[in-house]
Amino acid sequence: MGFIDDLVYGRKKTINENKWQSHVEKDLANKGFNERERQEVRMNFFGDLKEEGHLQQGLDAQEIETGIKRMKDNPKAHPFREEQVDTIGEVLKKNLEE
Numbered sequence: 001m002g003f004i005d006d007l008v009y010g011r012k013k014t015i016n017e018n019k020w021q022s023h024v025e026k027d028l029a030n031k032g033f034n035e036r037e038r039q040e041v042r043m044n045f046f047g048d049l050k051e052e053g054h055l056q057q058g059l060d061a062q063e064i065e066t067g068i069k070r071m072k073d074n075p076k077a078h079p080f081r082e083e084q085v086d087t088i089g090e091v092l093k094k095n096l097e098e
Contacts, residue, residue: 013096014058023098027091033084040079041088044071064092 015024020042028038045059045067059067068089071078080088 012060014060015064015092015095016058019058019095023095024091027095028088031087031091033087037079037084044078045092059092059096061093061096064089064096068092 025038028041033041045063068085071080071085071088072082075082
């Protein structure tokens with residue numbers, strides 16, 4: 001496959017802003033996260049979600065893994081229990097696959 005084919009057919013799956021608002025927010029709410037908690041989750045991934053540039057937009061699998069690991073490694077940096085961090089990871093991975 002050439003470079004152009006990689007760009008057209010080999011794009012990484014990502015969660016973009018629209019998908020975050022329409023799916024991730026709803027899924028987190030269904031899992032019991034209140035509005036403040038959903039905003040806190042968003043802030044933990046905001047830099048990756050809002051990347052500039054066509055090829056880098058949205059959260060990809062590596063960024064999700066890194067963000068979840070960062071949250072687990074630094075539990076004092078956010079208000080979530082470990083089980084909640086696991087739930088956040090599950091919701092993000094599920095939406096990455098859809």
